[in-house]
Amino acid sequence: MTFSATFRAAASITLAFACIAGQAQSGNPAPMTPLAHPDPRIAGISAAMRKVKSPSWAAISPDGATVAWTARAAEGTQIHLTSVANPDPAKEKIVTPSGATACANAEPIWSPDGVWLAYTSTCTSKEEKPGQEQIFLWNKASGESKQLTHLSGLFQDVAWSPDGKSLAFLFVENASRNAGALAAMKPWSGVVGEDGVEIQRIATVSVADGKLTQVTPATLHCYEFGWSPDSKSIVYTAAAPPGENTWWIAQLYTQPAVAGAQPKSVFDPNTTPGPMHGLQLAVPRFSPDGKSIAFIGGLMSDQGSTGGDIYLIPASGHAEPKNLTPNRPATPVWFAWEDVHTLGINEDVRGKNHLFLYNIDTKAEDPAFSQTFDQSVRSGGIKGAISGAKNGPNLALIESGFNQAPEVFAGPLNGLKQLTHLNDGLKPTWGKSESIEWENEGFHVQGWLMYPVNYDAKKKYPMIVSVHGGPSASIGSTWAGGGALYSALGYFVFSPNPRGSYGQGERFTQANIKDFGYGDLRDILAGMDVIEKKVSVDKNREGLTGWSYGGFMTMFAVTQTNRFKAAVAGAGIANWQSYYGENSIDQWMLPFFGKTVYDDPAVYAKSSAISYIHNAKTPTLVLVGDRDGECPAPQSFEFWHALRAEGVKTQLVIYPNEGHGFVDPAHVQDRNERIVDWFEREMPKSRE
Numbered sequence: 001m002t003f004s005a006t007f008r009a010a011a012s013i014t015l016a017f018a019c020i021a022g023q024a025q026s027g028n029p030a031p032m033t034p035l036a037h038p039d040p041r042i043a044g045i046s047a048a049m050r051k052v053k054s055p056s057w058a059a060i061s062p063d064g065a066t067v068a069w070t071a072r073a074a075e076g077t078q079i080h081l082t083s084v085a086n087p088d089p090a091k092e093k094i095v096t097p098s099g100a101t102a103c104a105n106a107e108p109i110w111s112p113d114g115v116w117l118a119y120t121s122t123c124t125s126k127e128e129k130p131g132q133e134q135i136f137l138w139n140k141a142s143g144e145s146k147q148l149t150h151l152s153g154l155f156q157d158v159a160w161s162p163d164g165k166s167l168a169f170l171f172v173e174n175a176s177r178n179a180g181a182l183a184a185m186k187p188w189s190g191v192v193g194e195d196g197v198e199i200q201r202i203a204t205v206s207v208a209d210g211k212l213t214q215v216t217p218a219t220l221h222c223y224e225f226g227w228s229p230d231s232k233s234i235v236y237t238a239a240a241p242p243g244e245n246t247w248w249i250a251q252l253y254t255q256p257a258v259a260g261a262q263p264k265s266v267f268d269p270n271t272t273p274g275p276m277h278g279l280q281l282a283v284p285r286f287s288p289d290g291k292s293i294a295f296i297g298g299l300m301s302d303q304g305s306t307g308g309d310i311y312l313i314p315a316s317g318h319a320e321p322k323n324l325t326p327n328r329p330a331t332p333v334w335f336a337w338e339d340v341h342t343l344g345i346n347e348d349v350r351g352k353n354h355l356f357l358y359n360i361d362t363k364a365e366d367p368a369f370s371q372t373f374d375q376s377v378r379s380g381g382i383k384g385a386i387s388g389a390k391n392g393p394n395l396a397l398i399e400s401g402f403n404q405a406p407e408v409f410a411g412p413l414n415g416l417k418q419l420t421h422l423n424d425g426l427k428p429t430w431g432k433s434e435s436i437e438w439e440n441e442g443f444h445v446q447g448w449l450m451y452p453v454n455y456d457a458k459k460k461y462p463m464i465v466s467v468h469g470g471p472s473a474s475i476g477s478t479w480a481g482g483g484a485l486y487s488a489l490g491y492f493v494f495s496p497n498p499r500g501s502y503g504q505g506e507r508f509t510q511a512n513i514k515d516f517g518y519g520d521l522r523d524i525l526a527g528m529d530v531i532e533k534k535v536s537v538d539k540n541r542e543g544l545t546g547w548s549y550g551g552f553m554t555m556f557a558v559t560q561t562n563r564f565k566a567a568v569a570g571a572g573i574a575n576w577q578s579y580y581g582e583n584s585i586d587q588w589m590l591p592f593f594g595k596t597v598y599d600d601p602a603v604y605a606k607s608s609a610i611s612y613i614h615n616a617k618t619p620t621l622v623l624v625g626d627r628d629g630e631c632p633a634p635q636s637f638e639f640w641h642a643l644r645a646e647g648v649k650t651q652l653v654i655y656p657n658e659g660h661g662f663v664d665p666a667h668v669q670d671r672n673e674r675i676v677d678w679f680e681r682e683m684p685k686s687r688e
Contacts, residue, residue, distance in 0.1 A: 032656070038673035039680065045488045046669065048429045049480045053422035054406045055398050057107055057380035060084070060387045061114050064394030067387075067419055068095070068108035068117055069408045070380075077104040079119055084394060084410045087419040095138045097123040097145045104133075107380065112164045112390065115140055116207070118148075120158065135167065135205065148210050154178060155203070157224070157381065161231040161257075164207070168215070168234065168257070170222060171203040184627035184659030185584060197241050202234060204257060213259050220263065223247055223303060224382070226285045228315075233257055235266075235284045235293050235315075244629060247303040248587040252281055252295065254315060266293065266317030274320045278591045282306040283382060289340050291315055294324070296332060299510050301472040301549070301588055306383050307331040307348060307502040307509065312360065324360045331474075331502035331509065334384035342366075346377070346384040348503045350446040351435060351476050353377045355386065355395075355413060369393075371413050374435075375401030376476045401477040402433040402450065402484070430487035431455055433477070436494075436534075440526040441519065443511065446503060447496035447527050448475060450487040451535070462541035462683055463492035463531070465524060465564070469548030471500035471516070472509055485672060491679075492537055498523035513592055516576075516607035517556035524553075525563065540565065541683040544618075545675065547571050548631055548660065552609075555639050558620055559612035566682035567620040568675045571631040571660055574639035575611075576604035584629035613642045619649035621678040623671055625658025649682075 056077075057070040067082050079095040096105050100123035108119040117138040124134050124147065135149040135158060148167075154175040159168050175198055177183050186196065202216045202225050215234065216222050221243030225236035235254045239246035252267040269276045280300040286293055293315050298308015310332050311321035325332055330349035338344050343358045353373040357366035377397045379387040387396040393412040396419075400406035405423035409416040431451035438445055452461045466483045468475045475482060475495045483493035497503055498520040500512035512520050531537060544564040546554045551572025558567050573579050580586055580597035590596065597604045605611050620643060624636040633654055640652035653674060655667045662668050 032653075032667075032670065034670060035673050035677055037677075039489070039676050041489060042485070042669075042673055042676060045429055045485060046672070049484070052405050052426060052479060054400075054479075055408050055420060055422065058387055058396040058398050058408050058410075059108050059110055059379065060389050060394055060396035060410060061110050062112060062390035063114055064389030064392040067396045067408060067410050068110070068119075069396070069398075069420070070106050070108065071420075071422060076102055076122075077106050079105045079108050079117075082408070082419050084396075084419070087410075087417075089421070093143075095119065095145065097121055097136055097147065105136075107158060109158060109160060111160050112162055116164075118158060118160065118167055120155075135169075137207070148207070149205055149212065150210070151212070159225070159227060161204075161227050162229055163231040165231065166204045166206050166257075168202055168204045168225065168227065170200050170225070171214070172198050172200045173214075182630065182659060182661040184625065184657060184663075185629040187627065193242065198243075199241050200243050202236060215257055215259060215261070216255070217263065220253070221246060223250055224282060224284060227257075228254075228286045229288055229290045231257070233286075233290075235286055237281045237284055237295075238263075242584075245585050245587050248280055248300075248585075248591070250281055252284060252293065252313070254293070254317075264317065266315070267313055267321060269297070272320065275323065276311065276321060279308070280591075282308075283334060285335070285337060286315065287312075287340055288337050294335065294337070294343070295321075296335070297321065298331075298506055299472055299513075299591055301470050301592070304383060305470060305473045307333050307472060307474075309506055310335055310343065310345070324363075325358070327505065329505050330354060331505065333502070334382055334386065336386075336388060344386070344388060346386055348384075348474055348476070350437065350503045351448060351474060351497055353384070353476070369413055373399065374477055375399045375404055376478045400479045402430075402448070402479070402482055403428055405479050428479075428484070429453065430480075430484040433482065433487075436527065436531060438527050438530045440523050443499055443508065443523065444504065445496070445498055445523045445527060447494060447498075448477065448482050449531055449535075450482050450484065450493040450495070452490045452492055453488050455535075457536055460536050460538040460541075461490060461492050462543070462679070462685075463494060463528075463537045464543045464545060464679065465494045465496070465528065467496065467498075467524065467544070467546035467550035467553045468501070469546070469550050471512060471520065471549045472502065473549075474502040485676070486679075489676060492531070492535065494528065494531055496524045496527050498527075514594055514603055514606075516592065517553060517560070517609075518607070521553065521557055521560060524557075525561070528563075541685070543567060543679045543683055545570070549573075551631060554620070555609040556607065556612075558618040559609045559615045562617050564618050566679050567618050568623065568678055569620055569636070569639065570623045570671075571625065571628055572622070572636060572639065573631055574635050574642070575608045577601055577608060578638065579632075579635055580604065582632045582634055584632075609639060610642055613646055616643060616646060616648050619678075619682045621674065622650060622652045623655070623674070624653075625655045625660065625662060627657060628660045630660040651678075 081093040103123040138145045153173040155171045220238040221241045222238045237250040239250040253263045255261045255263045284295045313321040330347040332347045334346045356370040396410040408420040431453045433450040543566045545568040547570035551569045554569040555572045643650040
């Protein structure tokens with residue numbers, strides 16, 4: 001069958017499924033039938049994993065003396081204040097409105113002078129909509145909190161103006177869903193693309209009187225922003241709505257921080273002739289003197305999964321941006337200005353985090369301020385963000401690794417000390433892990449190997465290869481991450497960062513352009529060869545799984561190799577040609593494929609599993625949410641339908657009211673049980 005004929009046949013299948021899906025969405029979906037006999041070990045392992053207490057936010061005060069951090073408790077999310085010099089739990093303060101506890105208090109940020117702590121809370125009066133977050137201010141002198149806002153809608157990324165007189169945030173007034181593409185899409189209804197479009201704007205609120213001002217126009221959907229040092233202007237990334245689809249073509253804007261001001265486009269990557277052409281923008285920040293704007297630019301496949309090089313452009317625009325970090329063998333994911341000559345940077349380097357000070361004039365690191373962490377480090381908010389004191393060298397961050405439960409640390413970079421002891425005595429229920437590196441086709445590739453619990457080198461163990469999403473992303477070391485569940489059940493788990501991933505510079509990240517499923521799969525197979533020579537893997541019991549791009553890689557790989565004995569494809573993409581017209585985020589595809597599917601269908605067919613479906617022999621479980629806008633359910637239906645037609649063992653499970661990222665704990669548990677059950681049944685232990 002030709003590619004065009006395959007496309008027409010797939011379109012008919014997709015249309016039929018869309019009709020069925022539409023009928024199902026018109027009423028309440030039928031409850032899912034649970035797995036008949038889930039592995040009894042999973043419940044216990046999952047319960048042990050849930051014992052971890054995970055701090056989700058850490059903000060250090062301007063003087064570097066106090067860290068505000070959050071963690072979930074039985075009553076709700078709590079904000080704790082801990083002294084850096086004397087981190088005594090008995091002396092911690094809890095911040096909450098009027099002593100209320102049965103609610104969520106989160107995302108604390110200090111005012112520039114350290115007098116106020118702004119935070120979000122659902123501890124509101126009865127007059128407010130239940131569950132609606134509002135911004136509160138806690139006063140350091142009085143120890144009391146006051147409600148500042150009376151919003152209706154969703155907001156995020158609250159930031160103080162440098163003069164401390166107002167707060168800015170991203171705001172979707174009267175929102176019905178989260179603004180991002182990961183959330184469940186609305187059921188299809190009405191005039192598609194025109195009815196009910198929700199715009200995320202930048203709003204400010206006055207600290208003095210709580211006055212709310214919508215600053216940016218309703219014609220632009222805003223994604224990230226930063227204040228100018230004089231508090232009079234903002235810089236932001238934005239594009240025309242709908243917002244879940246246009247982040248990939250966002251421009252860089254500046255404007256006065258007042259209502260009705262005219263936005264000024266200072267940089268458009270869609271029209272630039274330079275190296276940023278067609279790439280994405282993130283983390284825009286004014287320089288301390290207000291004369292320049294720095295941002296991260298690169299090939300990014302998802303908003304929030306930030307990575308690339310750091311560029312500098314005059315605040316007035318009218319110039320090509322200058323690459324400040326050219327040819328680094330790593331991927332900056334976050335930065336902050338220290339002074340007009342220096343940036344503090346957090347970069348992904350082969351699956352690890354590297355924090356350092358960087359002179360933008362000399363392109364040199366400060367050896368006195370440089371440290372690499374085997375664990376993941378963050379403080380909350382933007383990926384990889386670190387909280388630094390305004391006055392002095394102290395930082396606050398959260399460390400988490402495969403074998404280190406998350407805790408808050410603070411102090412100077414080379415003298416960080418542990419502030420919290422939330423998880424003392426908590427031991428992993430899974431096996432040890434290590435970074436694995438190998439060479440393939442001129443690339444140096446890295447990944448993570450997690451051993452089976454209680455590993456005995458004299459025995460043979462099955463292995464699950466887990467491919468991350470993206471592809472512009474990476475897998476790092478985090479508590480209970482990297483397939484820890486499978487390790488706890490006696491599997492090796494290999495989590496590769498093949499070409500297309502972050503961690504080794506833009507050349508590596510861009511190495512899979514127009515090559516999805518080929519070079520990256522060869523990198524993964526080469527990594528498996530290295531592991532098989534190192535540890536006692538049972539080559540007859542190797543499985544493959546992944547979600548999103550990892551789901552695509554799973555679908556594609558089983559049409560390219562019979563090496564895997566079982567596969568589980570989560571929210572995958574079977575046919576890039578039909579996918580182009582089905583998803584809610586088609587703009588992300590152009591940088592990777594070069595042209596639209598209508599202009600170059602062959603390059604899309606080249607990487608489509610459906611094009612090679614006659615080669616598939618691997619038993620494959622297919623999982624997806626019915627309201628997934630990133631990787632719509634018809635893609636999973638199409639793959640499952642094709643496998644059935646080819647006589648390949650398969651099963652399709654569709655989860656009701658779920659988007660790309662599952663939120664229902666029962667569905668997450670069911671998904672885990674089904675994945676384990678599939679691998680256990682399709683890769684049974686041989687009788688020896």
